[in-house]
Amino acid sequence: MDKSMGIRAGALSLVIFLFLLGIWQAATNTGAEKAGGALTEYEQLMGKSAKKSDGLPTPAQMGQTVVKHLSDPFYDKGPNDKGIGIQLAYSLARVAGGFFLAALVAIPFGFMIGMSPLLYRALDPFIQVLKPISPLAWMPLALYTIKDSATSSIFVIFICSIWPMLINTAYGVASVRKDWLNVARTLEVGILRKAFLVILPAAAPTIMTGMRISMGIAWLVIVAAEMLVGGTGIGYFVWNEWNNLSLTNVIFAILMIGVVGMALDMLFGMFQKFVTYVE
Amino acid sequence: MSASFLIADGLAKKYPGARGKPDLTVFDDVHFTIEKGEFVCIIGHSGCGKTTILNVLAGLDTASSGNVLMDEREISGPSLERGVVFQGHALMPWLTAKKNVEFAVCSRWPDKSGKEIDAHCQKYLDLVGLTGSEHKKPSELSGGMKQRVGIARAFAIEPKMLLLDEPFGALDALTRGNIQEELVKICAATHQTVFMITHDVDEAILLSDKIMLMSNGPRARIAEIVVNTLPKNRSRETLHKEPSFYAIRNHLVDFLVSRSKRFSEALPEGYDPKNPPLVTPGVEAPPPPSSPLEFAKVVNLRH
Numbered sequence: 001m002d003k004s005m006g007i008r009a010g011a012l013s014l015v016i017f018l019f020l021l022g023i024w025q026a027a028t029n030t031g032a033e034k035a036g037g038a039l040t041e042y043e044q045l046m047g048k049s050a051k052k053s054d055g056l057p058t059p060a061q062m063g064q065t066v067v068k069h070l071s072d073p074f075y076d077k078g079p080n081d082k083g084i085g086i087q088l089a090y091s092l093a094r095v096a097g098g099f100f101l102a103a104l105v106a107i108p109f110g111f112m113i114g115m116s117p118l119l120y121r122a123l124d125p126f127i128q129v130l131k132p133i134s135p136l137a138w139m140p141l142a143l144y145t146i147k148d149s150a151t152s153s154i155f156v157i158f159i160c161s162i163w164p165m166l167i168n169t170a171y172g173v174a175s176v177r178k179d180w181l182n183v184a185r186t187l188e189v190g191i192l193r194k195a196f197l198v199i200l201p202a203a204a205p206t207i208m209t210g211m212r213i214s215m216g217i218a219w220l221v222i223v224a225a226e227m228l229v230g231g232t233g234i235g236y237f238v239w240n241e242w243n244n245l246s247l248t249n250v251i252f253a254i255l256m257i258g259v260v261g262m263a264l265d266m267l268f269g270m271f272q273k274f275v276t277y278v279e
Numbered sequence: 280m281s282a283s284f285l286i287a288d289g290l291a292k293k294y295p296g297a298r299g300k301p302d303l304t305v306f307d308d309v310h311f312t313i314e315k316g317e318f319v320c321i322i323g324h325s326g327c328g329k330t331t332i333l334n335v336l337a338g339l340d341t342a343s344s345g346n347v348l349m350d351e352r353e354i355s356g357p358s359l360e361r362g363v364v365f366q367g368h369a370l371m372p373w374l375t376a377k378k379n380v381e382f383a384v385c386s387r388w389p390d391k392s393g394k395e396i397d398a399h400c401q402k403y404l405d406l407v408g409l410t411g412s413e414h415k416k417p418s419e420l421s422g423g424m425k426q427r428v429g430i431a432r433a434f435a436i437e438p439k440m441l442l443l444d445e446p447f448g449a450l451d452a453l454t455r456g457n458i459q460e461e462l463v464k465i466c467a468a469t470h471q472t473v474f475m476i477t478h479d480v481d482e483a484i485l486l487s488d489k490i491m492l493m494s495n496g497p498r499a500r501i502a503e504i505v506v507n508t509l510p511k512n513r514s515r516e517t518l519h520k521e522p523s524f525y526a527i528r529n530h531l532v533d534f535l536v537s538r539s540k541r542f543s544e545a546l547p548e549g550y551d552p553k554n555p556p557l558v559t560p561g562v563e564a565p566p567p568p569s570s571p572l573e574f575a576k577v578v579n580l581r582h
């Protein structure tokens with residue numbers, strides 16, 4: 001039953017994919033006039049330069065580009081011409097740096113807030129105000145104080161991934177079942193043993209959910225941050241290819257951002273499965 | 280005769296009333312004693328404060344007034360001297376059955392070696408009939424098995440007193456009967472002192488030495504104490520053949536059905552909360568007027 005469902009879903013996905021490819025083919029096949037026509041809005045925006053664009057690629061052209069990039073992902077021919085693998089590695093390194101710094105701060109802090117109703121209420125207004133701020137709004141402050149664009153983008157990742165982790169950790173710790181805490185109390189378990197052997201495993205699924213959300217946001221934000229600061233990374237690659245008017249490369253980058261984002265999410269989904277318990 | 284093993288003296292629990300309403304007194308003037316090795320059940324309607332009393336004995340909750348002495352020391356917080364079997368088993372779902380017991384044993388004897396701890400846990404898991412299921416997570420165990428793990432965990436720390444809060448409430452009749460008989464055996468073998476909440480009169484008669492009847496709340500009290508005169512080493516098969524079984528059972532049911540409510544409406548003439556009447560349904564001669572000392576004699580005679 002489940003298996004046949006999987007096969008049918010897979011077949012349907014394939015049909016939808018082929019259908020979309022067909023539309024793409026039909027939309028780009030009719031030649032340069034149509035591609036030019038689709039660009040008129042951009043022409044108005046960008047002036048004459050848009051005319052030099054290679055336009056929207058056909059699926060076949062796109063396929064060639066994908067193969068070309070993926071067959072040599074790690075070349076380095078100077079600051080404006082690096083392989084996609086190198087650009088993604090820069091972005092991933094920044095995300096990892098900012099994310100782990102955030103985890104290092106958010107999880108212990110979330111623990112403290114979750115264990116103390118007083119701290120919970122005292123810090124809640126700060127969290128509520130800071131949380132909705134777009135992480136990119138911090139960029140000027142970061143650039144001014146840190147004076148280094150690469151570190152600034154790590155800081156922006158840090159600031160955007162801290163909130164879901166902090167809030168989920170605090171919530172997870174605060175809502176650990178009273179029964180388990182009472183068991184620990186009747187066994188006269190010390191505070192550290194209680195924190196690591198009862199509260200941490202009990203709250204781990206909620207904490208991990210927060211980490212997964214944070215990672216998702218961090219991956220969204222890194223593209224925008226790199227467009228802003230430039231230099232390296234997948235976000236810079238997108239911006240650079242747009243300046244080169246290579247829409248094919250832009251689309252390829254979009255595809256890669258999606259695939260890497262999905263892989264990151266699946267990785268955290270695995271972590272989540274690992275710490276989840278059935279009650 | 281020295282003082283009783285456990286003395287609850289004038290326990291009361293009040294909750295402040297919400298906005299201008301008068302305070303809610305859940306129970307009031309609750310006095311009772313438990314002797315070493317005694318199995319005491321408490322029966323009463325839901326909401327009369329049984330769990331609260333048990334939590335006070337466990338040290339997890341505090342009474343608004345009154346105090347509890349165990350072994351002549353006041354109970355001021357949770358302690359490894361009192362093991363608790365919680366109503367909803369309270370096993371940690373991320374640990375296997377054995378690891379759950381191990382968590383308790385490591386807390387009790389932090390200096391024991393891994394091998395000793397393992398053997399100790401195994402002994403108690405065997406005792407409750409869980410041999411072979413040690414490495415299963417609670418989600419892979421049936422309700423009855425989970426409750427057994429909870430019992431093994433409480434017994435494994437070898438507490439001076441065991442507190443059980445409706446431990447078998449959620450189990451089907453067959454499973455419940457099996458675990459009850461095991462509990463009879465374990466308690467007889469270990470001379471464990473037990474305080475247990477139940478809403479099942481047959482369970483109370485099967486297990487207990489005396490049964491405290493609690494009137495309905497608010498302002499619930501210990502209305503009377505039924506001394507279980509049936510001979511020890513009871514089993515479910517023979518229990519109902521005992522001459523005074525139905526006398527005791529009818530007395531308990533009658534209390535739950537009608538007298539518990541009447542009692543809370545008007546205290547009977549001559550009722551002394553410090554010495555609730557001792558009754559022995561089905562036995563000709565009523566016991567002498569109760570006082571802790573006299574009561575101890577009654578208990579001693581039966582042992």
Ligand SMILES: Nc1ncnc2c1ncn2[C@@H]1O[C@H](COP(=O)(O)OP(=O)(O)O)[C@@H](O)[C@H]1O
Nearest residue numbers: 294303305324325326327328329330331332496
């Ligand atoms: N925080 C609270 N505020 C007000 N009343 C409470 C509170 N906690 C418990 N109670 C009351 O205390 C009574 C006793 O509860 P409990 O000890 O659980 O009863 P039992 O175990 O006999 O069913 C209940 O009637 C409940 O309404």
Ligand SMILES: [Mg+2]
Nearest residue numbers: 329330331444
């Ligand atoms: Mg209860």
